[in-house]
Structure formats: C-alpha cells, structure tokens
Amino acid sequence: MLAADFAHLADDIDMINRSEADWLHLDVMDGVFVPNISFGFPVLEAVAKICQKPLDVHYMIVKPERYIQQTARLGAMMMNVHYEACTHLHRTIEEIHQAGMKAGVTLNPSTPVSVLEDIIGDVDMVLLMSVNPGFGGQKFIENTIDKVKRLRKLIADTGSHALIEVDGGVQAETAPRLVAAGVDVLVSGSYVFKAADPLKTIRELKET
Numbered sequence: 001m002l003a004a005d006f007a008h009l010a011d012d013i014d015m016i017n018r019s020e021a022d023w024l025h026l027d028v029m030d031g032v033f034v035p036n037i038s039f040g041f042p043v044l045e046a047v048a049k050i051c052q053k054p055l056d057v058h059y060m061i062v063k064p065e066r067y068i069q070q071t072a073r074l075g076a077m078m079m080n081v082h083y084e085a086c087t088h089l090h091r092t093i094e095e096i097h098q099a100g101m102k103a104g105v106t107l108n109p110s111t112p113v114s115v116l117e118d119i120i121g122d123v124d125m126v127l128l129m130s131v132n133p134g135f136g137g138q139k140f141i142e143n144t145i146d147k148v149k150r151l152r153k154l155i156a157d158t159g160s161h162a163l164i165e166v167d168g169g170v171q172a173e174t175a176p177r178l179v180a181a182g183v184d185v186l187v188s189g190s191y192v193f194k195a196a197d198p199l200k201t202i203r204e205l206k207e208t
Helices: 006-018 041-050 064-074 089-098 143-158 174-181 198-206
Strands: 024-029 055-060 078-082 102-107 125-129 163-167 185-187
Touching: 006 041, 006 198, 024 041, 041 055, 041 064, 055 064, 055 102, 064 078, 064 089, 078 089, 078 125, 089 102, 125 143, 143 163, 143 174, 174 185
Parallel strands: 024 055, 055 078, 078 102, 102 125, 125 163, 163 185
Antiparallel strands: none
16 A cells, blocks of 8 residues: 555545455554654554455564554454564564464565574464565565575475565566465555556456
C-alpha cells in the first residue's frame, strides 16, 4: 500500500478489493529503524474497515512487540517483524501467535538466512527484502535470487512450513525468476499502483 495514492486511498483499496491480489501488504515505518515515516494506526484502522483482503502488516520499526495487541485488534492476518529489530525474537513470535495472528520475520538485504536456523520452525513466513527498506521504487538486488534458494533449502532441511515472501523491485522481469527460485508470495507496490491498468498488472503477476 506504500505506493498507493493517499489522496484517494479508498479508491485504491477498492481496486485491490476487486483485483486478484491475495493480500494487502502494509509497510509501517517509524523514521528510526528506516530513514522514512509512512503511516500509523489511524490509517491502518481506516484501511482495515474497507479492505476485504487479509492484511499483511510489515513493521519496519524499533520494538515492534509493543504493537502486537493493537495489530491483532485490526484483524490483521500476518504480523511481520524484522529480525534486526527484535532482541527477543522467539518471545515476539510466540506473542504474535498468542494474539491470534500468523508470525512473519523479515530479513534486510545484508542479513544472511542462516540467522533463522533456530527459529525457522516457529515462523509462518520469512520476508526477504530485495531492496533496502524505507522507500518504494528501488532497484532489485540481484543477490536475492540466490538468497531465496538458500532459504528454500533451510526450510526443506528443517521441515519448516514457512512461506517465502519477497518485497522490493518485483515486476514482470523479476517475478518469474523469484518464483522459479522458490518464492511463495510476491509483494509489488509501485509496479502495480503506477501501472496504466493495475488490475491487469496484478493478474499478470498472479499468472507468473
């Protein structure tokens, strides 16, 4: 949703409702963990009232565990926290599950998948950032393809059921390569919302 037109947000959410998109991904930024500020709970609450798709709430903030209960009250399906922002990640994942949500863990581009070896069996999804978090419309980091393959192997070797999600630079050229490498969930912002026909663009990504 970061790439939506916030002056006409209801219209863009209506487009998502009518589209073949499975989820709506919401990037919450605090200007501390990442060098940008996006939106907070007043916007999240407004979107939750009109969005008919499950909400994948991605916190790019320090101490995301402070907002577990508030996120659950939104009706969020997934709460996604950064490995780099959580001192006690296992506890945070447990608290997210106890609040009735699925738990996702996000890795920045420079964070290796090996850090998840002792937690991969407890998470529902791993989000690999394929750009440096904080701003939309960035260029795709090529190393992400190999990183997806390493994560897919880790999941297979441990018997984890975690999904692999990728966010950043997802478009017509990168999407099929990511799916071939083992990605389950594609997040696309600017490529969708700035398209001449967003509904068609979403449909084409779904057919990847």
